[in-house]
Amino acid sequence: MAYSKEENIGCKWLVTRWDAPPQGNITLSWKGEKIQDMKPCPHPPSRVIIPGLINCHVHLDFPYLIWAPSFIPWIKKVIAFRKAKAKLSTFPQEELSIKKGTVAWGSIVPYPWDRGRIPYMGNSAVPFLEVLGDTKSPIPPSSYPISPHAPYSLSPQLLEKLGRERREELKAIHVAESPWEEAFVQGKPNPIEGEIFPLTGRNPFPHPQARSPVEYLDALGCLGPKTIAVHAIFVDTQDADILAHRQVSVVICPRSNLYLGKSIGPLPLFQEREIPIGLGTDGLGSCPNLSLWEEMRALACYAQGKRWTLSPQTILSMGTQEGARILKLEALTQLTPGKEASFLTVRMPPSLPPEDLAPFILFQGDLHLERVYIKGKRVL
Numbered sequence: 001m002a003y004s005k006e007e008n009i010g011c012k013w014l015v016t017r018w019d020a021p022p023q024g025n026i027t028l029s030w031k032g033e034k035i036q037d038m039k040p041c042p043h044p045p046s047r048v049i050i051p052g053l054i055n056c057h058v059h060l061d062f063p064y065l066i067w068a069p070s071f072i073p074w075i076k077k078v079i080a081f082r083k084a085k086a087k088l089s090t091f092p093q094e095e096l097s098i099k100k101g102t103v104a105w106g107s108i109v110p111y112p113w114d115r116g117r118i119p120y121m122g123n124s125a126v127p128f129l130e131v132l133g134d135t136k137s138p139i140p141p142s143s144y145p146i147s148p149h150a151p152y153s154l155s156p157q158l159l160e161k162l163g164r165e166r167r168e169e170l171k172a173i174h175v176a177e178s179p180w181e182e183a184f185v186q187g188k189p190n191p192i193e194g195e196i197f198p199l200t201g202r203n204p205f206p207h208p209q210a211r212s213p214v215e216y217l218d219a220l221g222c223l224g225p226k227t228i229a230v231h232a233i234f235v236d237t238q239d240a241d242i243l244a245h246r247q248v249s250v251v252i253c254p255r256s257n258l259y260l261g262k263s264i265g266p267l268p269l270f271q272e273r274e275i276p277i278g279l280g281t282d283g284l285g286s287c288p289n290l291s292l293w294e295e296m297r298a299l300a301c302y303a304q305g306k307r308w309t310l311s312p313q314t315i316l317s318m319g320t321q322e323g324a325r326i327l328k329l330e331a332l333t334q335l336t337p338g339k340e341a342s343f344l345t346v347r348m349p350p351s352l353p354p355e356d357l358a359p360f361i362l363f364q365g366d367l368h369l370e371r372v373y374i375k376g377k378r379v380l
C-alpha cells in the first residue's frame with residue numbers, strides 16, 4: 001500500500017453543511033483520500049473551507065454553444081451537429097470546471113456508451129448511459145445508472161419496460177423542458193413529431209395520452225425514489241405532487257432552462273413539497289461553460305427578480321450537499337473525519353461578518369478560490 005503523509009490546513013471558518021452554522025478556527029487534517037481530524041487552530045489564516053461543488057447534469061459531447069432562438073430550432077441544429085460527427089474536445093472546459101471546484105458530476109453518456117470518456121474526478125463522476133428508441137434498442141446492464149432521454153424519445157413500451165425493471169435504480173430523465181413536450185403527451189399536433197422525428201428518421205409512434213409529461217412518465221411507471229427529473233420547467237402543482245409522492249429529485253439547470261425554456265421553472269413548488277433540488281450546467285451546447293458558480297448566481301439573481309425566498313445558504317446547499325445526495329455521493333460533501341477529503345479553500349476578507357459568509361461565497365467564491373482538493377489530491 002502506498003504511503004501517504006498526513007496533510008493539514010487551518011481556516012477561520014469550516015463549513016460542513018450550508019444549512020448549519022460554520023465552525024470557527026479549525027485545522028483540518030487528512031491522509032490519502034480521507035479526512036483524519038479537525039482540531040482547534042489558535043491563529044487561523046483568513047480562509048474558509050467549504051464542500052466541493054456537484055454538477056448534477058452535464059453532457060460532455062457538445063464542444064460549443066449551439067445558438068438558436070428556441071428549443072425546436074436548437075434540437076434541429078443539435079441533430080445536424082451530431083450527423084456531422086465533429087470531433088472537437090470539450091476537455092479544456094471540463095478541466096477548468098474541476099479546477100474551479102466541481103468535485104463530481106452526473107454526466108449523460110450517449111450511445112455507444114464510452115465510460116472512459118468521463119474525465120478523472122477521483123472516480124466521482126456518475127455516468128448515466130443514455131437510452132433512446134424502442135424495445136429493440138440496446139439497454140445498459142443493471143449495474144449502470146441510465147438516462148431514458150425524454151418522454152418523446154423512447155417508445156411507451158420501452159419506458160414501461162425500464163420503469164418496471166429499473167424503477168428503484170438511479171436514473172435521470174429530461175422532463176418538461178419545452179411546452180411542446182406537453183402537446184406531445186396530450187396527443188396534440190406538435191413540432192417534436194412534425195419536424196424533429198423526420199430529421200431522425202423516426203415515425204410518430206402510438207402512445208397513451210396524459211395531461212402532462214410528469215403524468216405520462218408516472219403512468220408508465222418510470223418515477224421512483226432514485227429518479228432524477230432534469231429541467232422540470234413546464235410543471236404545475238399536480239405534477240409537483242406526483243414528483244413528491246414518488247420521491248423523485250429535481251435537477252435545475254438555471255442557464256440552460258432560461259436559454260431553451262425561457263424560465264428556470266417553478267422552484268417554489270418543489271421547495272414547498274421538500275423535493276430534493278440539485279443544480280446542473282447542462283452541456284456546452286446550451287450553456288456557455290460548465291461553471292456551477294455561474295449556475296448558482298444565475299439562480300440567485302432570477303430568484304431576486306421573482307421575489308422568491310431563496311437564501312444564499314439554500315442555493316449553496318443545492319450546489320453541494322443536495323446535489324451529492326441526489327447522485328448518491330453523500331460522503332463527498334460531508335467534511336468530517338472518516339469522510340472524503342474533497343473540499344475547496346477560499347480566501348476571505350478578515351473583517352467579513354459570519355452572517356455575510358454565504359453571500360460572499362455564493363457571489364465571489366470563485367474569484368477568491370485558493371485551492372481545490374479531490375479525495376485528498378490537490379487539483380488547484
Ligand SMILES: [Zn+2]
Pocket residue numbers: 057058059108174230282283
Ligand atoms: Zn440534458
